């Protein structure tokens with residue numbers, strides 16, 4: 001018997017699992033795969049592809065029962081958590097910050113990791129590419145950035161980094177290599193040489209693909225800062241180191257805190273008695289498991305995350321097998337089921353993209369019911385009954 | 388519900404999202420390795436269009452199954468890499484060393500028969516240098532010790548007379564190297580009023596699959612399916628202590644064999660702690676566990692995570708009064724069965740191992756708890772920490788009564 005069972009290990013699922021553990025619950029996460037967090041930029045957007053601050057968009061959040069106060073509290077909680085797991089985030093939902101993407105576009109986001117710095121309006125910028133990282137082309141980035149920030153003085157270089165490989169390499173491979181002090185030192189020397197050859201003066205900001213270290217990112221940033229100058233990551237096409245760091249840190253922390261992960265498992269049915277859900281069935285492995293629970297949190301990502309399916313008759317719930325509305329939530333609401341993150345449709349998007357801030361605040365809105373200790377011990381006897 | 392990773396259907400759903408390669412332990416230490424995305428769905432698609440394609444870097448895949456767990460599209464990537472291993476072995480042949488390593492059972496029988504000599508020889512520097520030279524097995528690599536008094540020699544019960552009946556699959560490691568794990572399992576079951584039967588069994592086949600010996604592995608799978616299904620038909624539950632053997636019977640047998648028998652066997656296979664957890668939930672567990680004031684660090688083997696059953700070892704050990712245990716939340720150990728015994732892979736093995744043992748919960752613990760004998764071998768190589776199987780800890784708690 002678990003106090004809280006969470007379906008999905010995207011941003012919504014991982015954050016909820018951690019918060020439930022902070023409330024001393026017995027927690028399980030059931031997931032068939034990783035979430036969209038792995039393909040994300042690592043930025044926590046307020047409303048994806050919009051530049052509105054919270055003032056202009058809070059009515060949309062209210063439609064989902066998320067108040068401004070709740071957003072503020074949840075953002076504070078998120079920042080405190082990120083500090084604790086050594087991946088601090090900066091920024092605000094009240095004043096969005098302009099950040100540059102791996103394609104050179106400037107977008108406004110609410111929260112960003114400290115490997116990222118907001119992009120200024122003026123000054124000297126150096127865009128640094130690494131040979132082998134084909135998704136980040138400095139000249140292309142420059143072209144787009146100049147359109148957005150015509151007053152910037154932008155130069156580009158590409159530095160030798162990889163010597164041949166057995167696969168197409170990504171920002172994550174570069175980030176792992178950068179973790180090594182010697183590799184990093186060699187890289188800095190080559191970068192300085194390139195700058196000297198191309199007669200590039202020390203810039204006000206260097207823009208890199210999202211590859212500045214995987215675990216030793218603080219050292220990478222510091223070394224670059226000390227030997228040349230300030231840097232920012234520009235997350236683009238996946239995989240971005242900024243996103244993988246976030247996923248790894250949250251997953252690691254949740255496991256350490258004792259969250260039980262049932263991975264490569266697909267929830268396909270929920271058992272409801274007297275208006276409450278009492279267990280879910282999961283499959284994919286050979287025998288279905290029945291997992292008993294007190295509270296169920298659906299963090300299955302909806303249409304995009306795989307929890308729902310578009311079929312000829314409309315939306316179908318492949319996760320709980322219960323009747324759902326066109327928004328993806330239950331036709332007959334059940335008290336102990338909570339929908340968070342992208343699992344239901346957003347008022348701002350035809351594409352069901354919820355964005356980081358809604359994901360954080362909806363996850364934070366799940367109330368964890370309290371139980372007295374005596375009940376808890378008794379109930380523990382039967383958290384899975386065999387099918 | 389039928390578990391059927393169909394090779395045709397699966398690669399088509401690949402979104403090229405990179406989640407598998409980003410999480411693949413070998414890809415994290417080697418840029419030479421093609422990685423699951425490229426060697427799984429992408430190569431499969433090309434093979435479909437252009438005929439059989441080989442990629443030598445497939446030798447680096449350990450069949451750890453991390454790609455299967457992380458793929459959001461539910462593609463069983465490691466089935467694709469396992470078949471590519473077979474293709475590759477057929478194209479270029481298999482090294483004599485790898486054939487020897489893949490025959491864990493044969494090695495176990497031989498080595499345990501001459502146990503004192505084997506163990507002493509494996510510690511002799513000159514002998515190991517010769518092995519490195521001829522066999523390309525690194526001289527510094529730790530080997531598990533072999534026991535003359537192996538479990539097969541000692542335990543002969545083939546039929547259970549109790550109400551609950553358990554057919555135990557011990558696996559090569561608990562049979563030849565760590566008979567204490569097998570003994571402990573029998574004892575813990577005894578404490579719960581269950582007599583353990585040990586049916587005729589062969590190596591589960593995992594070392595063969597991992598070395599591209601798919602046909603030999605399937606032959607072993609079939610003989611185990613035949614032997615254990617006859618027990619299942621008499622009402623036995625199949626219970627196992629080795630996480631790799633368990634995962635093989637639960638997932639690889641149905642996946643590779645694609646037969647109804649493999650499926651039916653898989654439905655009746657349990658990890659030892661998973662089985663005890665069921666007894667606990669049904670109120671059948673003997674809960675007279677004595678206090679143990681130990682502080683342990685739990686290491687979850689990849690093949691345990693791959694079973695999708697949560698953390699049954701910690702669920703059980705947390706029932707012991709006074710017992711403290713924390714999950715190390717570590718990644719792959721790098722031993723990966725036969726992988727870590729190979730010279731050309733040793734540096735990758737060590738890179739992964741060093742990350743694994745760099746753990747605060749391990750440093751602060753009295754000992755490490757893990758199900759896998761090969762992960763234990765890596766701990767033995769890299770640390771002085773004692774490593775126990777969760778079943779050994781439970782036995783100790785029962786015996787203190």
Ligand SMILES: Cc1cc2nc3c(=O)[nH]c(=O)nc-3n(C[C@H](O)[C@H](O)[C@H](O)COP(=O)(O)OP(=O)(O)OC[C@H]3O[C@@H](n4cnc5c(N)ncnc54)[C@H](O)[C@@H]3O)c2cc1C
Nearest residue numbers: 008009010012033035036040041045267301305341342356
């Ligand atoms: C490609 C992409 C990139 C994005 N990038 C950003 C970004 O950079 N910044 C931003 O703010 N927002 C971004 N978003 C928006 C995104 O919607 C949210 O920010 C957030 O990641 C949503 O997380 P989630 O946990 O709700 O869902 P998801 O991340 O989709 O997670 C769903 C989880 O549920 C599991 N699951 C589904 N069905 C089942 C089942 N039946 N049984 C078991 N498990 C199941 C899945 O395996 C997965 O683990 C992006 C969205 C997409 C699609």
Ligand code: SF4
Nearest residue numbers: 411448450451452454
């Ligand atoms: S089985 Fe393991 S080593 Fe092989 S490709 Fe998948 S994750 Fe990588």
Ligand code: SF4
Nearest residue numbers: 401402404405407458
């Ligand atoms: S994780 Fe799955 S969908 Fe993504 S690239 Fe790998 S195989 Fe394809």
